Amino acid sequence: MNIERFKENLLVYGPDVRNWPKDMRSSGLEALDSSPELQKLVRDEERFEGFLKTRKYEEPSRNLARRIVTAALPGKKKAQRHLGEFLSEIFREFSLSRRALTAISVSLIFTLIIGFTIGFSIPSGYASAEHYETHLEDFLIYEGDVL
Amino acid sequence: MDVKLLHLDDESLICRIQEGSHEAFAELVDRHSNRFYRIAYRLVSSKNDAEDIVQEAFLKLWDRPNLWDPGKRAKFTTWFYRVVINLCLDHRKKKKLINLPENIEFADENPGPDVLFDVHHKQAVLERLLNDLPERQQLAVNLCFYEGLSNIEAAQIIGVKVKALQSLIMRAKTTLKYNAQRYLDGGSR
Numbered sequence: 480m481n482i483e484r485f486k487e488n489l490l491v492y493g494p495d496v497r498n499w500p501k502d503m504r505s506s507g508l509e510a511l512d513s514s515p516e517l518q519k520l521v522r523d524e525e526r527f528e529g530f531l532k533t534r535k536y537e538e539p540s541r542n543l544a545r546r547i548v549t550a551a552l553p554g555k556k557k558a559q560r561h562l563g564e565f566l567s568e569i570f571r572e573f574s575l576s577r578r579a580l581t582a583i584s585v586s587l588i589f590t591l592i593i594g595f596t597i598g599f600s601i602p603s604g605y606a607s608a609e610h611y612e613t614h615l616e617d618f619l620i621y622e623g624d625v626l
Numbered sequence: 627m628d629v630k631l632l633h634l635d636d637e638s639l640i641c642r643i644q645e646g647s648h649e650a651f652a653e654l655v656d657r658h659s660n661r662f663y664r665i666a667y668r669l670v671s672s673k674n675d676a677e678d679i680v681q682e683a684f685l686k687l688w689d690r691p692n693l694w695d696p697g698k699r700a701k702f703t704t705w706f707y708r709v710v711i712n713l714c715l716d717h718r719k720k721k722k723l724i725n726l727p728e729n730i731e732f733a734d735e736n737p738g739p740d741v742l743f744d745v746h747h748k749q750a751v752l753e754r755l756l757n758d759l760p761e762r763q764q765l766a767v768n769l770c771f772y773e774g775l776s777n778i779e780a781a782q783i784i785g786v787k788v789k790a791l792q793s794l795i796m797r798a799k800t801t802l803k804y805n806a807q808r809y810l811d812g813g814s815r
Binding site for chain 1: 664756800
């Protein structure tokens with residue numbers, strides 16, 4: 480096994496060559512035994528992995544599993560949702576940024592304003608009673624009925 | 627707890643959950659909550675947030691068990707790792723993790739032996755080095771080095787081929803080594 484290959488395996492599989500995959504273990508051990516340079520690389524990798532293992536870790540709460548199971552009790556499954564919770568979930572689903580939410584809200588408000596403006600400015604289609612009666616007469620005469 | 631459930635594999639438990647079995651759900655949570663907490667903690671660096679994320683993931687499974695498709699033949703753990711990881715990544719985007727206070731840097735100044743030996747300081751630096759890695763490299767290191775998953779399973783979780791995963795690990799460790807060395811050398815270069 481050449482040095483480059485050994486270095487790659489060191490990074491991927493770690494400094495304990497006995498734990499490397501079977502197909503490269505024996506050639507790895509052979510190369511290691513015969514090369515002080517590779518032995519130094521292995522020691523450096525052990526030191527580096529020792530540093531990685533100092534990473535902070537906190538154990539979970541002892542009641543984590545129970546808490547999750549309780550939260551999923553059958554009675555709670557179809558609990559009614561509040562509108563706010565529902566909207567929050569929708570926003571979370573789409574992962575909208577604040578800018579996007581603001582733009583959408585402003586667009587909706589403008590659309591509503593324009594809609595109301597158009598709605599109130601168009602004359603009502605409501606016909607006066609007199610106008611309605613005249614048209615009704617015309618219709619009945621056309622149909623052959625005589626008033 | 628039904629003793630028979632203890633002997634069922636994860637995929638069989640999910641089928642029971644899909645039929646509405648809360649006991650099967652409880653068994654699955656009991657088996658795996660700590661394992662998924664660990665990867666969540668590695669990604670969000672907060673115990674409370676990690677616990678909330680794991681809870682959210684399991685409740686999603688309980689509310690919509692048909693999200694799991696037995697036809698796809700992926701292991702439950704492989705699939706659920708992806709669910710938890712996605713929740714963690716969403717959480718990080720929203721929270722925009724702040725990695726270090728401003729006075730800790732790869733300084734031009736020599737940090738001094740008292741600071742170098744400070745465990746909390748080293749942990750904070752290590753966390754920053756890991757968080758500075760590209761997302762996939764972080765996942766590769768967390769899954770393979772910290773969680774001890776096989777290259778095959780880690781590759782399936784991340785959604786890459788094994789060779790690509792190995793490349794991610796190599797690049798991640800090389801970058802970490804280089805940056806860790808810069809930190810340790812301080813201003814002596």
